Amino acid sequence: AQKVTQAQTEISVVExxxxxxxxxxxxxxxxxxxxxxxxxxxxxLVFLIRRNSFDEQNEISxxxxxxxxxxxxxxxxxxxxxQVVDSAVYFCALSGGYNQGGKLIFGQGTExxxxx
Amino acid sequence: GAGVSQSPRYKVTKxxxxxxxxxxxxxxxxxxxxxxxxxxxxxEFLTYFNYEAQQDKSGLPxxxxxxxxxxxxxxxxxxxxxEQRDSAMYRCASSLAQRGASGNTIYFGEGSWLxxx
Numbered sequence: 476a477q478k479v480t481q482a483q484t485e486i487s488v489v490e491x492x493x494x495x496x497x498x499x500x501x502x503x504x505x506x507x508x509x510x511x512x513x514x515x516x517x518x519x520l521v522f523l524i525r526r527n528s529f530d531e532q533n534e535i536s537x538x539x540x541x542x543x544x545x546x547x548x549x550x551x552x553x554x555x556x557x558q559v560v561d562s563a564v565y566f567c568a569l570s571g572g573y574n575q576g577g578k579l580i581f582g583q584g585t586e587x588x589x590x591x
Numbered sequence: 592g593a594g595v596s597q598s599p600r601y602k603v604t605k606x607x608x609x610x611x612x613x614x615x616x617x618x619x620x621x622x623x624x625x626x627x628x629x630x631x632x633x634x635e636f637l638t639y640f641n642y643e644a645q646q647d648k649s650g651l652p653x654x655x656x657x658x659x660x661x662x663x664x665x666x667x668x669x670x671x672x673x674e675q676r677d678s679a680m681y682r683c684a685s686s687l688a689q690r691g692a693s694g695n696t697i698y699f700g701e702g703s704w705l706x707x708x
Contacts, residue, residue: 479633512699520634520682520699566633570697578624578647579697581633 477502479569481582488557489590496552496585498567504528507571509543509550510579514564526550557589593617595700597683603706604673612668612703614683623666624684624697625658634682634699640666673707680704 478501488494500509511523524534526543534541538555554561564586568579596615604610616623622641626634627650636650642663651657655673660666670677680702686695 510697517701518680519701520684522696522698525696568633578636578639578650579626579634581635584631584633 477504477569477571477580479567479580479582481565481567481585483585484583485586485588487588487590490559491556492589493553493555494557494587494589496554496565496567496587498550498552498582500548500550500567500569502569502571504571507569510568510570511541511550511552512566512568512581514566514584516563520566523552554587557587559589559591562587562589595683595685595698597681597700597703599703600701601704601706603708606674606707607672609669609671610673610705612670612681612683612705614666614668614700616664616666616683616685617698620685620687620698622686622695622697623660624686625666625668626682626684626699628680628682628702630679637668637681670705673705675707678705678707 480499482497507528509526513521513523524541531543531545540553542551564584566584567582570579595617598613602610624639625637627637628634638648638651638658639646640660643660655671658668682699682702684697684699686697
């Protein structure tokens with residue numbers, strides 16, 4: 476069975492602090508994809524990143540970075556120098572297998588609050 | 592269109608009524624998905640289409656829920672005889688996906704909030 480666990484329900488930081496959101500996944504597929512989405516207070520679900528299981532290279536995009544470690548089945552997300560606009564619920568998701576057709580399994584989400 | 596468009600954004604209905612939620616995917620996207628998201632939870636898969644063919648409906652909770660995409664573009668999710676437990680946000684998403692390409696990025700709409708009173 477596939478499963479995504481985001482153990483941190485809520486995180487509160489002060490602006491300019493760095494923050495890491497944890498994501499641990501379970502799958503028996505050898506080929507799978509991992510995603511992060513952002514849900515700001517307005518409610519839309521915004522795509523942030525997709526990573527396939529064969530690419531363990533870490534990725535950086537501006538203040539965002541992702542650390543994918545197959546050995547620990549983790550795909551953690553770090554925001555450097557957080558800003559108030561980063562306040563949102565962040566979801567990690569897993570899609571796996573040739574026949575899964577893009578069906579995503581989401582974690583419960585981590586609500587990040589960045590205070591000025 | 593530029594993004595996935597859903598309507599209505601908000602719907603309040605009385606228990607027992609039928610509701611239809613509409614989704615217009617990103618132009619050219621082959622695959623279309625429906626998800627349901629309860630308050631404080633992550634989205635849960637309901638069903639998906641490649642073109643007009645419904646490929647997987649394993650997430651539909653019961654036979655009151657159905658979806659169609661007759662011309663391979665716009666899709667409608669219908670809930671018959673609504674119950675209070677159906678209250679949630681219903682999200683539509685689309686992707687370019689080729690057959691079996693589960694890694695294609697899935698783009699979500701803003702969702703339709705359904706409240707059953």
